[in-house]
Amino acid sequence: MKVQVRYYSRSGNTKVLADAIAKGANVKAISIDDDNALIAEKTDILFIGGALYAYGLDSKIKKYISELDANNIKKAIVFSTSWISKHSIDLLKKELAKKNINVSEEYIYYKNKPNSNELKEAEETTKKILKK
Numbered sequence: 001m002k003v004q005v006r007y008y009s010r011s012g013n014t015k016v017l018a019d020a021i022a023k024g025a026n027v028k029a030i031s032i033d034d035d036n037a038l039i040a041e042k043t044d045i046l047f048i049g050g051a052l053y054a055y056g057l058d059s060k061i062k063k064y065i066s067e068l069d070a071n072n073i074k075k076a077i078v079f080s081t082s083w084i085s086k087h088s089i090d091l092l093k094k095e096l097a098k099k100n101i102n103v104s105e106e107y108i109y110y111k112n113k114p115n116s117n118e119l120k121e122a123e124e125t126t127k128k129i130l131k132k
């Protein structure tokens, strides 16, 4: 099964979560700013994450999602961090749905910078999701 992890993170909170998810999936998390961020291969599960800024998503992740090729992505699972609101989860799902990408109900979310226990939990959650 081909699994990929992509994220956008301004201050590193979503990055550490992306890295924990990637560890659980045995892959490398790639920032959408990286040159190799494009999903060029058929992917079974794309974990994609970004945080909430002023009750919205950063325009960079919206642009990244708008440019995804839905034919290459079987299913997307979103993840996010924020101070308090999980609205970013809904917004990420909405952007993916606009592209007709199949989005899982499941998501991974933590407040602020996840601590080591939370990161371990995220890693285990990812392993469980991938076993299904």
Ligand SMILES: Cc1cc2nc3c(=O)[nH]c(=O)nc-3n(C[C@H](O)[C@H](O)[C@H](O)COP(=O)(O)O)c2cc1C
Pocket: 008, 009, 010, 011, 012, 013, 014, 015, 050, 051, 052, 053, 054, 055, 056, 081, 082, 083, 084, 085, 086, 111, 112, 113
């Ligand atoms: C400019 C700005 C606006 C934010 N607005 C919200 C918000 O509306 N609601 C919220 O719950 N968190 C908000 N946050 C908190 C971020 O979502 C949170 O710090 C997140 O973990 C940042 O992730 P990152 O380090 O991956 O960019 C905001 C943070 C910044 C810097």
